[in-house]
Amino acid sequence: MADELPEVQPGQRITAEAWNAVVRRLNAAVGASGAVPVPNLFGKTLQEALTTLNSAGSRLGVGKIFDVFGKSIIDTDATMRAQIVLGQTPPSGAFVSAGSGVSLVIAAKAAPGTGPTSETPAIASYEPDPVPLDTILHIRGEHFTFPPSSNIVTIGGVRASEPDNRSDATNLYVLVPREIPGGPGAGEAAKELDLVIVTGSLAQVAGKVWVAPPSATPTPIIDGFVPSQRVDLEQNLIINGGGFGSDVGAVRVVFDPTEAPREAKPTSVVPTSISVTVPKDITGLTASRDQRPIHVVVHVNDVASPAKTIRIRKP
Incomplete structure (x- = not known):
């Protein structure tokens, strides 16, 4: 019988040695059980997924294959080999018994005479x-x-x-x-x-x-705004999120970045919140009560957030 691991008492520091001992025991238990981890096949072509599952070291098999409309696909159908895997069962990271099949859902193929067309991306x-x-x-x-x-x-x-x-x-x-x-x-x-x-x-x-490799500056993320639905020109806007840092000089807020960018400097910045005044000259707002959705992007140094939208109104 393997030596028992010592119990950890409340307040006791867990060392790397103790943690690694637990990891080694878990890995050994998984190996002894014959469990096999399921690989991530999402985004691969059907050909790549089949190659992975049929490889000598896989210890897995190919289950059922369907397109997104539920049509059954034969794994020997060469015309479907370039289609992309959009789903799988069991999911990646699951442990299954050796020899288990992994079923796949792949992108559908255009019907004969309908593609490729001018709509092909x-x-x-x-x-x-x-x-x-x-x-x-x-x-x-x-x-x-x-x-x-x-x-x-x-x-x-x-x-x-x-x-x-x-x-x-x-x-x-x-x-x-x-x-x-x-x-x-x-x-x-x-x-x-x-x-x-x-x-x-x-x-x-x-x-x-x-x-x-990733930048030293984490990507900022916008979670929401205060006010949450609509803000007036020249009104104060709170942007909540993360990765903003605390250096006001490193942060820029850009309104309508793809159409007619208007940049504003924050009045205050903390890692999870920015306070900024909405610019008065956002385009498309001419008459009183005019309003439209505007994309907002936060830049921290040279790293930009995903855009988030809020309605802006001319008071």
Whole structure:
């Protein structure tokens, strides 16, 4: 019998040695049980997923395969091998018995005579290039779908954030995941990773993007506003969120960043909140009581937040 691990008493410090002993026991227990971890197949092509599951060291099998309309797909159908995996059962990270099958849901293929069409999405460029992990990536292209959240972007097989409110048919703004298996670590050179977009119409496009280690400045995030729904020109606006720091000089708030940018300097900044006066010259508000939704972006040094929208009114 293995030696018993000592119990930890209240207030006692847990050392790295003690914690690692627990981790080793858990890993040994998983190995002894024959449990196999399920890999993350989301964002891979069906061909890549099948290769992973059928590899010699996988100890897993291929379960049932369906497209998003519920049509059963045969794994030997070469015409479906380029379709993107959008779901899997069991989920990644689960432990299953050796030989278990992993079932897949993949993007549908256009019916004969309907594609590719002029609605097939395309990628034109990226900004910044390379893009650091945990940073907003601007993807320029065409034929992205509305609403922006209907477009799914994966980088290195990991899903990025939903495209933010600035996104439209020719622009997607997504937050690159902070951790991507096979991505660059601190101090490493940028790496070229697969980028896949599946639109709301189930059309897909694949490309390559250079990804760099994360910036020393974390990406700021806007959670909400006070007032929450509408604010007047020249009124004080509180922006709640995170990653703002405490240096007023390092923070800029940009209103309407894609159409007619208006920049404002905060009056106060703490890590989770910014106080700023709404600029008086936002375009499109001419008559009293005019109002429209405006995108807001926070910049901390050179790192920008995803956009969030609030209605702004001319009093």
